[in-house]
Amino acid sequence: xxxxxxxxxxxxxxxxxxxxxxxxxxxxxxxxxxxxxxxxxxxxxxxxxxxxxxxxxxxxxxxxxxxxxxxxxxxxxxxxxxxxxxxxxxxxxxxxxxxxxxxxxxxxxxxx
Amino acid sequence: xxxxxxxxxxxxxxxxxxxxxxxxxxxxxxxxxxxxxxxxxxxxxxxxxxxxxxxxxxxxxxxxxxxxxxxxxxxxxxxxxxxxxxxxxxxxxxxxxxxxxxxxxxxxxxxx
Numbered sequence: 547x548x549x550x551x552x553x554x555x556x557x558x559x560x561x562x563x564x565x566x567x568x569x570x571x572x573x574x575x576x577x578x579x580x581x582x583x584x585x586x587x588x589x590x591x592x593x594x595x596x597x598x599x600x601x602x603x604x605x606x607x608x609x610x611x612x613x614x615x616x617x618x619x620x621x622x623x624x625x626x627x628x629x630x631x632x633x634x635x636x637x638x639x640x641x642x643x644x645x646x647x648x649x650x651x652x653x654x655x656x657x658x
Numbered sequence: 659x660x661x662x663x664x665x666x667x668x669x670x671x672x673x674x675x676x677x678x679x680x681x682x683x684x685x686x687x688x689x690x691x692x693x694x695x696x697x698x699x700x701x702x703x704x705x706x707x708x709x710x711x712x713x714x715x716x717x718x719x720x721x722x723x724x725x726x727x728x729x730x731x732x733x734x735x736x737x738x739x740x741x742x743x744x745x746x747x748x749x750x751x752x753x754x755x756x757x758x759x760x761x762x763x764x765x766x767x768x769x770x
Contacts, residue, residue: 550700578757589662589748589761590701635700644691644752644759645714648700 549573550638552649559656565623567652569636572617576638580646581610581621584633593634594621597642626656662751662762670768671739679734679765681749689713689754690732692724695746695764707732708754736767744769 551570559565569579577598582590596603596610596619603610609622623630633653637646663682671677683690689708693701703716707726721737730751736743746766750759 552700580757582761587763589664589750589763592758592760595758637700639757641755642757643755644689644750644757645703645706645716646691646693646701646750646759647703648693650698650700 547572548650549576550636550647550649552634552636552652554652555650556653556655559626559654561628561656561658562625565621565626565630565654565656567621567623567634567636567654569619569621569649570617571619571638573638573640573647574617575640576647578639578642579610579612579619580637580639581608582635582637582648583630584635584651590635623654626654628656628658630654631656662749662760664747664749664762664765666765667763668766668768670770673739673741673769675739676735676737677739677767679736679747679749679767681732681734681751681762683730683732683749683751684760687751687753687760688730689752690726690730691750691752691759692732692734693748693750694718695748697745701748704734739769741769743767 580595581593636649691706692704695701705715
């Protein structure tokens, strides 16, 4: 039973355009959500997070949106850069703790 | 300030053997979590240690065990290795129950 799902295994975007990565969850106990980026042969790197008391959080080119009623979150990257090409994981936790449940990942390719 | 480091980076073991993986947490972090990432999937939570005590466990059998030492470094032990244990094992450290966890580069375990 996958509690966190990333339904798009891959996404290709032109440099300078917006990248939108989506994530759905089923567990109503999740109250904190995180996005990680992973390059080959490296561990996941923390990117941005959002608490369930908010619906939006921005950090530079990265914005995360949370729709609690739909149990859906998305990561927007604007403008996309070739260096953003990586696998992006959505993760969720309950009680704002750090035992994370991850989605399966979306491979983002930003073309020059 | 040093980040999370794991050793070894790669390991090949035979089915039925035992393996020990090691992790040094980031300076100031007293919580260590271990994850298993199979090929093409997201990381799966194995267990977490906080101040030398197991603080939570995912859906993994008892042959997966761990330790945390007074300096907050940690070990993951897997007994009676099976072919399906082949995966990338990730260690993450955090400060207490802060949601943002910081990952090491992982240990790639291959069971033959």
